[in-house]
Amino acid sequence: MTSASETTGVRVCLFELAGQHFGLRLESVSEIAPMASLARPPSMPSILEGFLNLRGTSVPVLKLAVLLGLPQDRLGLHTPLVIVRGRTAPIALLVNAVHAIVMVPAAALSSIPESDTFNGCVESALTADGSAVHLLSLEGLLLEKERQTLAEAQATETRRLRQAHQSQS
Numbered sequence: 001m002t003s004a005s006e007t008t009g010v011r012v013c014l015f016e017l018a019g020q021h022f023g024l025r026l027e028s029v030s031e032i033a034p035m036a037s038l039a040r041p042p043s044m045p046s047i048l049e050g051f052l053n054l055r056g057t058s059v060p061v062l063k064l065a066v067l068l069g070l071p072q073d074r075l076g077l078h079t080p081l082v083i084v085r086g087r088t089a090p091i092a093l094l095v096n097a098v099h100a101i102v103m104v105p106a107a108a109l110s111s112i113p114e115s116d117t118f119n120g121c122v123e124s125a126l127t128a129d130g131s132a133v134h135l136l137s138l139e140g141l142l143l144e145k146e147r148q149t150l151a152e153a154q155a156t157e158t159r160r161l162r163q164a165h166q167s168q169s
Contacts, residue, residue, distance in 0.1 A: 009105040012135065014128055015082060015095040018070035021133045022095075023126070028084050028138050032098050035079040041157060045149050051157045052081065052092050056165070058157040059083065060150055061092040067141055068121070084138055087147070089154065102128050109135065 011026035038050030038061055049061040061081060065072045073096055081092040104126050114120040121140035126133050142150065 009103050010109065010135075011101060012104050012126070012128070012133075013082065013101050014099045014133060015080075016097045016099060017068070017095050018065050018073065020070065021099075021128070021131045023128070023133045023135045024082065024084065024138070025135070026101060029082060030085055030090060031083045033081045033083055033092070035075060035077060035081060039157060039160070041153075041160070044153060045146070047146060048150070048153065049075075049094055051154070051161075053161060054083065054090065054092075056161070057090065058154060058161045059090050059092050060154050060157075061094060062141075062150075064093045064095060064141075086138070088151070091150075100129070104128065114140075 012023040013026050013029045013032075014021065014023050016022070033052070033054065036052055038052055039058075040050040044050070047063055047066050049063050052059040052061050063072060075094070080095055080098045082095055082098065083090050083092050108126050109124040110126065112122050112125055116122075117140070121137055122134045123137040123140070124135040126135060
């Protein structure tokens with residue numbers, strides 16, 4: 001018989017970045033998309049790879065490795081983009097591979113003091129498929145200044161995308 005503690009938990013999207021394992025709560029993830037051609041306007045912030053035109057929406061593609069201080073791997077044809085629900089609009093995260101979606105029992109999550117992670121970007125640690133996994137917090141990934149810079153760049157790219165669409169009509 002299954003106990004209540006075994007059936008309650010967190011669904012996590014597991015992915016790899018620079019040889020390390022990470023996860024995001026599944027409710028934060030809207031979809032996984034394959035690498036596509038990205039718009040790369042001049043003067044982009046260093047954390048941005050470019051903008052993805054996702055069904056008419058300009059989605060900033062963040063270099064997650066840069067944000068976490070990890071080495072960047074080369075982008076390839078099969079580099080996945082994890083599209084997450086940002087505060088006001090979707091954001092894409094560049095990762096090396098998406099491995100699985102798993103249910104993690106709440107008791108298996110080890111809390112990490114915010115003081116032990118930069119900006120509180122890691123909310124918990126867990127083990128999945130025999131690997132140590134850092135469960136990321138979307139709220140802690142970006143500093144407020146980075147959020148503002150990203151919003152300004154996204155607004156500019158959205159205007160450019162609309163103008164390009166209007167000129168084609």
